Amino acid sequence: MAFIHIRGEVLMYSATFIFTAKEYDDEFHALDALIATAAKESTGYIGEEAWEDPKTGRIANVYYWKSEAGLKELIAHPKHIEAKKRYTEWLGGYQVIIAQVLKTYGDGQVRHVLAE
Secondary structure (H helix, E strand, O other), rough: OOEEEOOOOEEEEEEEEEEEOOOOOOHHHHHHHHHHHHHHHHEEEEEEEEEEEEEEEEEEEEEEEEEEHHHHHHHHHHHHHHHHHHHHHHHEEEEEEEEEOEOOOOOOOOOOOOOO
């Protein structure tokens, strides 16, 4: 079991972006690539993963950071702000869940960005 605490402080944050996709165009793909780069270049970025629910068609992108600073950097990034203003062009709705990661554990058979 891996605990993500040092002197009682939580060291990781996650942001889960859950959405229903509509049609993507070239502008979406270009903006999405810029946001992905901004996330990867933000302070303490650890990694990400994506999930799709075949029953609902919803997609979930989960991003992880060592601290809240990188998450705040991404939220304030101009391209992220632009995407938030234009989301109705490409998405049929969304929900964001921001969480502190308290611990992670497993049997070692599933590779995960937090277990590496």
